Structures are given as structure tokens and as C-alpha cells.
Amino acid sequence: MSGTLQFVPDNHIKARNVKGAYAVLVIQTVLMMTAIALISSSVHCKNVKPCELQTALDFIYLKYNTHPCKYNAIKEMSSGFLGLGIILICWNAILFLLTMCICWWKFGEKKQIIAVLILYIIIIIGTFAIFIVNLEKYIRFMKEREAQRDVDYIQLENEMMSALEQNFRSDNTSSNDLKSSAWNRFFIEHNCCAVHDVMGTTNDFDNTPWCTTSGSCQDTSSQIPRTCCKDVTLNNYTSAPSTCHASVNSGTYKPNCMDQVRKRSVKNIDEYQLGILSLSLLFSMILQILEVTIMTVLLFLPCCGCKNEK
Known part of the structure; x- marks a missing residue:
């Protein structure tokens, strides 16, 4: 005997999706706040005054083996962090509105459930792609921060x-x-x-x-x-x-x-700004993992609202 899966109205599927959606809403709200902190610290690093020592050495055509200004490489990366912060805010603002729709949606019709599942897939793929970018920038940031050293005046x-x-x-x-x-x-x-x-x-x-x-x-x-x-x-x-x-x-x-x-070799970026950058990048990745996890659970447990018709 063969059977087919029929989508049947079920209060449980609605309750599960609504609870999951509310959890994701909280995550998205915190992610947007984290993105604001990332943007703020990125703008600060981007706008610090140029490295006077580097300008002076360039003036006399001196090629210094390592960058003479501590954290200057991070200043040069700040535009990328700023772009990531803007993307995080825009993406999560869109997801916030879509998730609100999920909360208010009346589940039961087969087309409605399929639409929600497609929406979950889009959210998972988009969030995962941003997570990869976030991870790459975090790794680069930590490597650059670790590599920064005070000026070797003897050299x-x-x-x-x-x-x-x-x-x-x-x-x-x-x-x-x-x-x-x-x-x-x-x-x-x-x-x-x-x-x-x-x-x-x-x-x-x-x-x-x-x-x-x-x-x-x-x-x-x-x-x-x-x-x-x-x-x-x-x-x-x-x-x-x-x-x-x-x-x-x-x-x-x-x-x-x-x-x-x-x-002229005094560093221009404060340590606490680097701390905010580091925590913002790390915390946003943790939240993205949670978001994708919740969406994946909701996506791969659709049969709570399905019955096997023989």
C-alpha cells in the first residue's frame, strides 16, 4: 500500500512556528543592536586622524618593513566592517518584517505552509552567507590585532x-x-x-x-x-x-x-574601540548561528502538521 502526505490544519504547527518566530525576532533585534555598535566603532576607527609617522616616512621615501603605526592596518579595514554592519542592519530589518508576517500568518492551507518553508530556506541561506563574510572579517581582524606591535625604534x-x-x-x-x-x-x-x-x-x-x-x-x-x-x-x-x-x-x-x-608614532585607535569591534563581530556570529539553528529546526520538522493518508 502506498500513502501520501496531506497537509492538515493543526494548531500545533502554528504554535511551533509562532514560538520559533518570536525567538528569531528577539535574535534579530539584538543583531541589529550589535550591528549599530559595529557601525559606531567602525566609523570611529575610519575617522581617526591619519598616521603622522607613516606620512613623515613616506615623505622621505623610506620603506619601513612593518607598518610603523600600531593598528593602522585595522583603520584600513574599517570600511569593510562598516559595510558589514550596514548589511547586518538592512538584512535583519527585512527579516524582522518577514518574521512578523510568520507570527500573524494563519497556518493550515498547504500553500501557506509551503510559502513559510520557502521563506525559512531563504532566511537560512542569506544568513549563512552573511555569517561566512562575518567570520572572514573576524579572523582577519584578530590576525591583524595580534600582529600589531609597538614601533621598533632601533630598527x-x-x-x-x-x-x-x-x-x-x-x-x-x-x-x-x-x-x-x-x-x-x-x-x-x-x-x-x-x-x-x-x-x-x-x-x-x-x-x-x-x-x-x-x-x-x-x-x-x-x-x-x-x-x-x-x-x-x-x-x-x-x-x-x-x-x-x-x-x-x-x-x-x-x-x-x-x-x-x-x-608622531602615537597610535590613534583606542583599545576599547578595538574591544567593541571584536565583541560586535563575535557576538553577531553567535546570534547568526542561533538564528540559522532555529530556522533549520522549524524547516525540518514540518511533519508535525502532516498526516499520512493511505
């Missing part, structure tokens, strides 16, 4: 010194040598000179092409660049006193550039 100092010795060929800010010109502008704009403190005629410039190959230092008319002298600007540095760039008298030149670099 940075060595790399700055190496760059100066290789690239400094002129103390002219309008030189055709872009790297030399950049270093000179750096000295003026950041009110500093060399990498280490200048102690006299023996200094960081001794091994630069400006002193060893060609230039006013090689001609012995200067010992330090004119751009290193105190109170000079881009307009008047060429008139810097010889007591500074030639005689290197104490008090006539600027302090070292490493101190200025240290002042």
Missing part, C-alpha cells in the same frame, strides 16, 4: 640612517634629486636635523654622497645642510649663517629627527 633608526647615507646628495630643497629635496624639506617642516644629534663637524652626513662624492660638504664649505639651521624656512635657508652649517657651533642647529619621529 627604524637604522633604516632612516641607511636611507640618509644612500640618498642625501644635496642641501637644496629644489634639487632635481627628489630624495635629497625630500630630506631637506623634512628637516625644515619637522624642525630637526639628521637622525642622531649633531655633535660637531663629525655627524650623520659624513658618509652621504653629499660629503663623499659631490656637494658643498665634499667641498668643505658646509658640514651640515643649511636646512638644518635654526629658524630657517623654505624661503630663506640659502642665507643660513656659516656659524651653523660650516662651523657647526652649538645652539645654531636643530635637534635630531628621531625625537620628532617618536612624537
